[in-house]
Amino acid sequence: MTEATLNTEDDSEDRNRRPPRAVVGSSLDREEEVFGKAYDPKIVRRIWAFVKPYRKQIYLSVAAVLVFTLTQLAFPLVIRFAIDNGMAQGGGGRSILLWCIVAFAGLIAINFASSWIQETVVGKAAENVLFDMRRAMFAHLQRVSLGWMDKTEVGRLMSRLMGDVNSMQEFLETSVLSVGDIVLLFGIVGVLLWLDPMLGLITMATMPILFIVRLFWLPPAKVSFMAAHHTNSAANGALAEGINGVRTVQSLDRQQVNFDLYEEKARANLRAHLRAAKFAQVMVPIVDTLTGISMATVIVVGGQMVLGRELDVGVMVAFLFYIQRFFDPIRSLTMQYSVFQRAMSSGTRIVEVLDVPVTIADKPDAFPLTSGMDGSVEFKDVTFGYRKGLPVLKNVSFRVNPGETVAIVGPTGSGKSSCMSLVHRFYDVWDGSVTVGGHDVRDVTQDSLGEQVAMVLQEPFLFTGSVIENIRYNKESATREQVIDAAKAVGAHDFIMSLADGYDTRLEQRGSNLSLGQRQLISFARALVADAKILVLDEATANIDSYTEMLIQRALKRLLEGRTGLVIAHRLATIRGADRIIVLQNGELLESGNHEQLMEKQGLYSRLYTMNYSSFDDLPENAEDHAAAAVGKAT
Template sequence: MSDFAFERDGAAASSAPRRPRASLGSAEAEEIFASFDPKILRRFFAFLKPHKTYLVLAQIAVLTSAATAMSIPYMIGRAVDAAAKRDPSRLDQLLMVFAGLVVLNAGAFFLEQWMSARLAQKVIFDVRRAMFSHFQDVSLSFMDKTHVGRIMARLQGDVNALQEFLESTTGALGDLVLLVGIAIVLLATDLQLGLLTLTVIPMLIAVRAIWLPFSKKTFRQARDASSSANSALAENIQGIRTVQETRREAMNFDLYEEKARENMQAQVGSAKLTQVMVPTVDVLTGFAMAIVIVVGGNAVLGGRLDVGVMVAFIFYVQRFFDPVRMLSMQYTIMQRAMAAGHRIFEVLDVPVTIKDKPGAAPLGRDMEPTVEFRNVTFGYDPKRPVLHDISFKVRPHEVVALVGPTGSGKTSIMSLTHRFYDVDRGQVLVGGQDVRDVELDSLGRVIGMVLQEPFLFTGTIEENIRYNTSASLEEIIEAAKAVSAHDFIMRLPEGYQTRLGQRGRNISLGQRQLVSFARALVADPKILILDEATANIDSFTEQAIQKALKVLFAGRTCMVIAHRLATIRDADRIIVLQQGRIIEEGPHDELMAQDGLYARLYRSAHASFDDATVAATGDAEFAMRT
């Protein structure tokens, strides 16, 4: 298979070893149906507390609608009796009351729907906000092990399931009240006829008991097939460049067609099973009405029953099975909502491990801009350390470069400096304070980072450079000029007001990097971290940036990662890493004079550290890993 392929579960196929996923992707979490869970319901209804006024008004409207719906057939029956007895004054009174009930029923139904919709939207707004807030604080260690795109897509559907449940919950109460109320009215009006009419209920329960297990299995298959087809479609769109490059359009179409066909067959099966209950209820309704007509008709002919009562019975029977249909649907909605609630609260329960501890102190702008590692050992998996007993100190306004082959721990050092992760052993100090003892917000204001893969947000170039600052346009332009971004920005049709597409894809990768440079610099951090920041910039642009960086580095403490050794030879100090350990340290000339690993690598290849690692060191393990 080529780079792009579909897996049976819709995930990307890959020959590379997979990282273990978080429990959010477990088979239990993927269930579309779940049994009633009071704990989930209690947590969910906690979101209702701020909006209890809407809930109360909706319930009042529901009860009013149910009461008027039960009264209307009774009034019709009384009106029929009045007409049969030729009592026009009584008939007129009943018609006026009937009209009032119809208007009240319509108004209550409208208020019920309106209040339910507003309540659902407000609660779902709070749920979305809680999820977004929590995801922004979730530690990167969790994100490293989780397929975020798939989880977010799934949670979007789960939120919609909760919304559907909320909108139908108030109606479910009305349907239940209507169902019980009609049964009571039928029995109270004529016990014998009422009991005969309600004999269809055991048959309905039996049909439902047989239908439910099949429906669960079929609906689960339909959802799995839909998820697989959607995942395949999204993956194909995201990888369209690779698809067209390798000319796999025809093969991918065949693979997608297979998944789409499986989805179609599963959806047809679920729709077919769904429709089984509709004619079943209709048949039972007809059977109940036949009982009323035959038994009730004989009672009317025998003089035991008024014709109006029989007419009312017919209307009540029709009304009786409407809530039966709705409650059957709402039961399925409730099951989906329970499963959705499990998944949503599972996400909200993900612990935030990187957070301010009680009494954390802010880093002041007047603090000494130093970075120090003291005997740091760290691994994304604690059983497999990436860094081993690392110790070094970056003094104020010093430019320190980190070099080493891929996997030597350079980026991990940068991440620990910003406290994206916590160390397993040892200490990381910024400004002389352990990063675990300072406020994260102040740490973010002191440290600026430019990464190898720049991330630009949808918006104008000006907005992207100003990101998280209050810089003026003049300051933005000054920063852009400093990193040689101003000229290409001014060549764009709308200059700094040019809107960027998703991740800034309407400008080149090198231009995106320059914008991210300007964004970091306009924030004026005391400590600047560059992680392969010049890797995606052409040699001509890099020359201009090197000149700008000398000016920009002045007055700042800087840590730089670069594979191109030529780009960091002017650093005050170079730290050479290999397999998570520091093996050499010093300025460029001193390291060259030592004639160690750095010198051999530099002489072997000026362009790239990785390119020469195997040749210079004979590191067979590194060769296998790369």
């Protein structure tokens, strides 16, 4: 993967290829409007595919939870037996109490062991599932088409990679406990009816009230939980955008405006979370109230039954313990509902990322492009665009011979960077074909194409790591000697050696501890180490000072030796030495030839050069007419 995957277009063509989100949006843009299903079996099956490798650990955790639950059910029974049988007068009662103490200690030991096994095993399994999910999502995002990435906010992708996967981890860890809660709930009901059916039915008389409350509670609670989740994603997206663009924000004095925009999303997130918290907590006092009513019922009714000798004291005490525990799983399951809703929403969003179509993929019979290919590049009647019905290139045809350096010039938005992207097959053409080494780029493997086409961009992207790691980023097998030779060839060796640790100096994020010119020289060294047959330069000498440009121009001569070169340039002075110059305008090939030939043609290139325009971006909309008029007056 080359650095070009991170930035393949100049600002001009962004307007053509990045549609307004109100018109064309990915699933990430619509997520605030969709709350999804409360339960989607398709999503569950997809997530289960990640859990399946660890199903033995999950089954072991479930078994441990069931043992833990059984001990919870057994404690009140031991207490009941001790009260009814161990409090008898004489040595027999003491013996029974002693055995009850032993049984109680054994249950405590089993309870602790099962709880420890469950927590340890399910926690490790959940961490592994989390790791596998993130790895799968990141691996897929490395291969998705740039057309999809162009419309996707980085902040929302980060929210999915981090927040959504964490939600799935939380659900996996707590869902096993939910199994225990359900078993405990039904177990308590069964034991109560077994101990005394009439008192058991009287005790559970409050249950219909709880079910009625939950019937009205579930729909708005579901909506509030999902809204909180989605507004969190929107706030994260705005946060990432503001941080990534902080330089532009400060240069345009937009701090307060950006803060207000972020605050709006953050407040929406706050309101959504407060509403979700209200629904999550409202059930707690209701359940506590019902618990109190049920215990009061046991004391009043059960007490009368004990006085009338219709009920043993131990049974009544056991009822009180069970009632105290009866509403715990209900309270826990109520809280688990919000976790489950977040998990379903997160699962939907994770699957959406995993299902993003990879439109630029190798054919089943794709073959590798070998280093023995001649290095030629040819466009044959190429039509291409980023938005349907709005072509950026229109029937463009030209050939770059092996070892030839061709400059592509033209006004902003004419399609220069699009040509470069098609050579590397970041996108597929609509019509026509692009061939490299005589082979259609759609017929060769993308990895081999990346090995034979090296790109140097206007803004080089350096990664956190050492200088030497960045230089051999595209060819990890390169030796230290090869890296040093490449750095010397492009004029980067001296400044690298002046750094604190030379080639082992750690670079900060995006190489921010280096100047733009130094970062560009390192990117040239990277391209030289890659040893590709074709070199693509996308405004590689723009936005740098004259001295650094002189160094880079020297580096370019060394880089282009024996290679096919495709050079994008705005400034006319930088392309005079090219073997051939191709002039694009409005996505069409206007003229072609070397500097002298184009000057003789008296076309757009000649007129602009004669009028001393330093760049194609300097010309007004009707520049060709102005140039023609000026040339006419001069003659």
